[in-house]
Amino acid sequence: MRKTALSEEILLQVEKPARYIGNEVNSVVKDREDVAVRFAMCFPDVYEIGMSHLGIQILYSMFNSWEDVWCERVYSPWTDLDQIMRKQHIPLFGLESQEPVKEMDFLGITLQYEMCYTNILQILDLAQIPLLATERGEDMPIVIGGGPCTYNPEPIADFFDLFYIGEGETQYRRLLDWYVENRENGGSRQDFLRGAAQIPGIYVPQFYEELYHEDGTIEGRRKLYEELPDVVRKEIVTDVSDTYYPLRPVVPFIKVTQDRVVLEIQRGCIRGCRFCQAGQIYRPVRERHVDILKRYAVEMLQSTGHEEISLSSLSSSDYSQLNELLEFLIEECGQKHINISLPSLRIDAFSLDVMRKVQDVKKSSLTFAPEAGSQRLRDVINKGLTEEVILRGAALAFEGGWTRVKLYFMLGLPTETEEDIKGIGELSNKIAATFFETVPKDKRVNGKVQIVTSTSFFIPKPFTPFQWAPMCTKEEFLEKAYQTKKGIMEQLNQKSIKYNWHEADVSVLEGVFARGDRRVAKVILEAYRRGCLFDSWSEYYKNDVWIQCFEDCGVDIGFYTTRERSDDEIFPWDFIDCGVTRQFLLREWKKAQAGVVSPNCQEQCQGCGAGTFECGICPTAS
Amino acid sequence: MKIRIKFSKYGTMKYIGHLDMMRFFQKAIRRAGIDVKYSEGFSPHQIMSFAAPLGIGMESKGEYMDIEVCSMTSTQDMKEALARVMVEGVDIISVSVLPDNAKNAMASVAAASYLLQRKEGDYPVNDLAEKLQAFLALEAIPYTKETKKSVVELNLKEGIYELAADGSNAIRMMVNASSSGNIKPGMVMEAFCSFAGVEIPAGSYQIIKLETYTENAHKFVPLDAV
Numbered sequence: 001m002r003k004t005a006l007s008e009e010i011l012l013q014v015e016k017p018a019r020y021i022g023n024e025v026n027s028v029v030k031d032r033e034d035v036a037v038r039f040a041m042c043f044p045d046v047y048e049i050g051m052s053h054l055g056i057q058i059l060y061s062m063f064n065s066w067e068d069v070w071c072e073r074v075y076s077p078w079t080d081l082d083q084i085m086r087k088q089h090i091p092l093f094g095l096e097s098q099e100p101v102k103e104m105d106f107l108g109i110t111l112q113y114e115m116c117y118t119n120i121l122q123i124l125d126l127a128q129i130p131l132l133a134t135e136r137g138e139d140m141p142i143v144i145g146g147g148p149c150t151y152n153p154e155p156i157a158d159f160f161d162l163f164y165i166g167e168g169e170t171q172y173r174r175l176l177d178w179y180v181e182n183r184e185n186g187g188s189r190q191d192f193l194r195g196a197a198q199i200p201g202i203y204v205p206q207f208y209e210e211l212y213h214e215d216g217t218i219e220g221r222r223k224l225y226e227e228l229p230d231v232v233r234k235e236i237v238t239d240v241s242d243t244y245y246p247l248r249p250v251v252p253f254i255k256v257t258q259d260r261v262v263l264e265i266q267r268g269c270i271r272g273c274r275f276c277q278a279g280q281i282y283r284p285v286r287e288r289h290v291d292i293l294k295r296y297a298v299e300m301l302q303s304t305g306h307e308e309i310s311l312s313s314l315s316s317s318d319y320s321q322l323n324e325l326l327e328f329l330i331e332e333c334g335q336k337h338i339n340i341s342l343p344s345l346r347i348d349a350f351s352l353d354v355m356r357k358v359q360d361v362k363k364s365s366l367t368f369a370p371e372a373g374s375q376r377l378r379d380v381i382n383k384g385l386t387e388e389v390i391l392r393g394a395a396l397a398f399e400g401g402w403t404r405v406k407l408y409f410m411l412g413l414p415t416e417t418e419e420d421i422k423g424i425g426e427l428s429n430k431i432a433a434t435f436f437e438t439v440p441k442d443k444r445v446n447g448k449v450q451i452v453t454s455t456s457f458f459i460p461k462p463f464t465p466f467q468w469a470p471m472c473t474k475e476e477f478l479e480k481a482y483q484t485k486k487g488i489m490e491q492l493n494q495k496s497i498k499y500n501w502h503e504a505d506v507s508v509l510e511g512v513f514a515r516g517d518r519r520v521a522k523v524i525l526e527a528y529r530r531g532c533l534f535d536s537w538s539e540y541y542k543n544d545v546w547i548q549c550f551e552d553c554g555v556d557i558g559f560y561t562t563r564e565r566s567d568d569e570i571f572p573w574d575f576i577d578c579g580v581t582r583q584f585l586l587r588e589w590k591k592a593q594a595g596v597v598s599p600n601c602q603e604q605c606q607g608c609g610a611g612t613f614e615c616g617i618c619p620t621a622s
Numbered sequence: 623m624k625i626r627i628k629f630s631k632y633g634t635m636k637y638i639g640h641l642d643m644m645r646f647f648q649k650a651i652r653r654a655g656i657d658v659k660y661s662e663g664f665s666p667h668q669i670m671s672f673a674a675p676l677g678i679g680m681e682s683k684g685e686y687m688d689i690e691v692c693s694m695t696s697t698q699d700m701k702e703a704l705a706r707v708m709v710e711g712v713d714i715i716s717v718s719v720l721p722d723n724a725k726n727a728m729a730s731v732a733a734a735s736y737l738l739q740r741k742e743g744d745y746p747v748n749d750l751a752e753k754l755q756a757f758l759a760l761e762a763i764p765y766t767k768e769t770k771k772s773v774v775e776l777n778l779k780e781g782i783y784e785l786a787a788d789g790s791n792a793i794r795m796m797v798n799a800s801s802s803g804n805i806k807p808g809m810v811m812e813a814f815c816s817f818a819g820v821e822i823p824a825g826s827y828q829i830i831k832l833e834t835y836t837e838n839a840h841k842f843v844p845l846d847a848v
Contacts, residue, residue, distance in 0.1 A: 018637055018639075253642045304649065351737045
């Protein structure tokens, strides 16, 4: 019978014990004697969040499709269990085997957002693995980081043995083969790391040193061994129709955030919004063939029994076969009582028609993401959405019976003025007015329209044209949120508009981590030691502790956030090649400041550099 | 067509709560390709009814669930199809067709039998069998049930139908499990402890539900014997 790492007493004491027992449908249990490599794959957040992540499901199924590898899942124990494990010295375990992570060969941690950084330390700590890579002995697992945050791994470089930059499908086989070969040859941990550093996409941070100017900016990097690469180029799957896909994803017992079949229809985005990191680092756009997607949908619904399916991509409306795919899904799912959860589509006649077929119009809401309140600022950020398009879409939707609209904006974008902020209230008001103009009084459901306007704070991210931009202070952010609220209150239809804004404290911290360098690591370590954990959960976020840690460690927040960066400043992440070149990003930064838009990849190639991958939408693709 | 499914729940599955078990079966029924009937309306759901929720931490050899199907080949085929999509800790014991006028599983429940198995060693009670007999012979078995909202004084006596030792490390009981007079085995154990003047922590024994019964012509019969 299955064993559990935790005693019955503990399991009956903690919230949702199902987070820790494994045994889910489609989870993979192998015989440890039959495998050469054991891999613990971790999402450093609570089970319900981590289980909703597609990337881990892809890699989990890829690893386990290899006979000699057993991949298990690991998530952050929630705070109740965290306390018990510390008190009783229970080592963190893999869900499948229920055996300690420290006995495995690898611990892979996916880094999806900066605010999980203290959770990385929790995972290592509970696993009883030394927090610093250089302090790990021969018998400790190799700790690997992957995911979008590895495009600037420097703030957490001390905690990882290596980073895998880019898409995991391409080089893991080679990495694991080298691991086994090195072990069979009696090679050491250092031997493994030196060899691994030769594999494309692999970055071993302890072999490099960051050098600084007197003013604190980066002077350059020194490498420990001559053979090490100066630049690490991201890995990419050139044909996404011919690669691994989790046709039997793990089905959790408890309700998780994404409790459905997820079809990844494409990778990358043609749009090139200048604030968006995903839009740059996942270039070029690569579509998955619609026939493959149809087959995946049928197989995955069958293997999981899920009652819902959703599409995943950065901009689903740009998928060229969307019409055909949705028609197929509506037909297929309708018969089987399966819901289709639509991603945010561009609002037009087609998408409204689809939505009407799959959602309850009365209960669903429409989403627009203008991101900025004025056309001028939307041009700056290269968001190709115009007021005319939004109002036309809203009118169509109101005619179709929708009464709820969600609007997303950012505050603190480069060049933002008071006028731009006013524009947020004005646009919200115009949408409300459109409702009253479009829908005659006797046809209004409940007699009203509901507009929810939300703002988040802009955080400059590496590998975007805005990587040079200064970020606002917390006080500036809050003043902007106040101005937005005031602007909305002044509107004629203000009673139809609800305003939400994001917290400013955590945005500042995210700003530091996003563009931080290796000197930030000690603050993260210190904050963790003082009890910071689950920072992305507002009820656990301890801003005072963080601020004190920056002070005590002598690290200046403003240096990373509000400081103006010169065109030629060396950034901590410059050694990574994500395809998109620095020259292109700088060109876009200048165009942004001039308020000039750039055409998207579909319209005209901008020579961003991703063409060197010779795939997807790029003219260089064969 | 109404179908009654009997299953067991044990091992790590005892940590899965009632609502999650329902979700588990909804997905399992789809994986098994059963032609289950759905409710009407904009968000149709499978027509499904569980006999009685089993508390987290308890095991069972006699759980029941009713579904309705539009079509089926045979109960044997359905049993096999379901068995193929289970996980360790849930076994399909039987699948049977109910008469169309049968009450649903939940409304049918009258009683349940349990085994309270010590996890380690014997119960700390001398002459366990006699003590249980003496306890059951009491004229009244008072029990104070405290909930968040109220305190209710109950007499368990009339709801305990059987109570006996099974060796020195297990106790068997059959108690009222109907919606109006449900008695949890832990309640009986608590009352017995204060009668016998012993302490038996709730975590020291495993509760295993053995069977769920309905009342038929003044007799208790298992739910799948209808």
